[in-house]
Amino acid sequence: MGALTEYLRFVVTLTAVVDPFLAVPFFLAFTQTRAAEEVHRLARVVALTVFAVLALATFFGEALLAAIGASLPAFRVGGGLVLLLMALAMLNAQAGGVRQSQAEARELEAGEVPGVVPLAIPLLAGPGAISTSIIAAEKGGLGHQAAIVVCIALVCLVSWAILRRAHQIEARLGTTGLNIATRILGLLLAAMAVQTMADGLKALFPGLAG
Numbered sequence: 001m002g003a004l005t006e007y008l009r010f011v012v013t014l015t016a017v018v019d020p021f022l023a024v025p026f027f028l029a030f031t032q033t034r035a036a037e038e039v040h041r042l043a044r045v046v047a048l049t050v051f052a053v054l055a056l057a058t059f060f061g062e063a064l065l066a067a068i069g070a071s072l073p074a075f076r077v078g079g080g081l082v083l084l085l086m087a088l089a090m091l092n093a094q095a096g097g098v099r100q101s102q103a104e105a106r107e108l109e110a111g112e113v114p115g116v117v118p119l120a121i122p123l124l125a126g127p128g129a130i131s132t133s134i135i136a137a138e139k140g141g142l143g144h145q146a147a148i149v150v151c152i153a154l155v156c157l158v159s160w161a162i163l164r165r166a167h168q169i170e171a172r173l174g175t176t177g178l179n180i181a182t183r184i185l186g187l188l189l190a191a192m193a194v195q196t197m198a199d200g201l202k203a204l205f206p207g208l209a210g
Contacts, residue, residue, distance in 0.1 A: 016189040020159040047160035049120035061134030076200025079131030083193035090186025093179035
């Protein structure tokens with residue numbers, strides 16, 4: 001039951017980090033003149049790209065940290081700070097500079113980019129999602145990493161479904177409804193970010209746990 005709870009917690013956290021609701025307005029702006037078949041294809045490609053990036057981070061992220069000499073506790077603190085910055089932007093119903101720069105947003109709205117970039121990277125699979133996947137994968141071996149990848153697949157499936165029906169969701173929820181969903185996810189993410197930073201600080205400074 002404990003392991004299942006941890007995986008469910010990871011699914012909730014990663015969903016909040018990826019936040020497909022926040023991507024809906026950007027996706028609509030990019031696809032407003034495209035045919036339905038092309039919109040559905042782009043949603044599928046974006047979701048698959050996000051899955052590939054986060055799966056690679058799950059399997060190879062810890063080795064990359066070791067190669068650059070960074071410890072996992074230090075990465076927890078840094079990753080938690082990134083998540084907190086993202087959460088603060090989400091509470092204001094904004095993408096924030098960590099997720100997407102203003103220049104990237106202008107390129108996307110102008111149709112100057114293919115859509116996978118920056119929709120998939122870095123809007124959905126950005127620094128926050130990558131760090132969350134690496135941190136979650138640190139506790140176990142190949143079986144645990146495989147379970148994390150399954151969780152990532154679930155989040156990507158939800159993201160695909162939301163993007164595929166972005167027009168219907170926007171029509172039903174409107175801007176206010178999408179912003180409310182983003183703010184709720186931002187609140188959850190803020191709590192997870194603080195916990196991640198606290199865990200990293202306790203590992204770096206064991207005296208704090210006393």
